[in-house]
Amino acid sequence: MLTSDQEIRELLTAARTVAVVGISDDPERDSYMVAEFLQRQGYRIIPVNPRLVNLNIQVLGEKPYATLRDVPEKIDIVDIFRRPETVMPVIEDAIAAGAGAVWMQLSIVNKEAAARAEAAGLKVVMNRCMAVEYRRLMPR
Template identity: 50%
Template sequence: MPGHDDESLRSLLRRVERIAVVGWSPKPDRPSHGVAAFLRRQGYQVIAVNPGQAGQAALGGVVRASLAEVMEKDGPIDMVDIFRRSEEAGGVVDQAIAIGAKGVWMQLGVIDEKAAARAEAAGLWAVMNRCPAIEVPRLGL
């Protein structure tokens, strides 16, 4: 699957500007919260997606209920960072395809080969079982 070697990952992360974090938690001890905050500190525009927190302020913006709402209110998304269980990742990938995101990033432990294949068939790039908060410093970005 493309996008897993260091040069591909480095290139992807350099092109990304706007990231939707699906499964973001307002709890500071949760990985989704820490990763989103890290990515924002790195200069990415990060939009939290969590239907239970929709409308709340977070990450310099407003938490959105869905990727469709992000697209409607914030505009196009470069990367959808998925903090959901593997069995729920496919639905998020399908939503990412529907809104025309450029790529999907499934977090550590999130693996759905069929969803990644659907994303790539639709022209999106797909990364699985990795964390951008690990990859950014590792790759010297």
């Protein structure tokens, strides 16, 4: 589990592609606001939400995917906006997709899922907001 400022800063610096699982197309939702912020910082955002695929709706100008396994490119970080009890299947998909890290947003704590991700070689951040950490740790 990445907990030090230095580890998190290194992850944020190295990453370029962020798949946002549970993203909403509603600009008032946290998932949308965080993804929009990250996109403005230069990250490539990949929306992951089966509802958006079914509605044929783009988010932040990007085509959404139903699952991480459907994403045809390398994913550096999987940013998770899902209830803690629904995280394990997302972790399994992240492992299958070859993601480099999983990031569970504020109030998302699932120690079993974190342990599974770490055992598979993924970096893990839990119970932190990616946008907040970016603002706090990255040079301006």
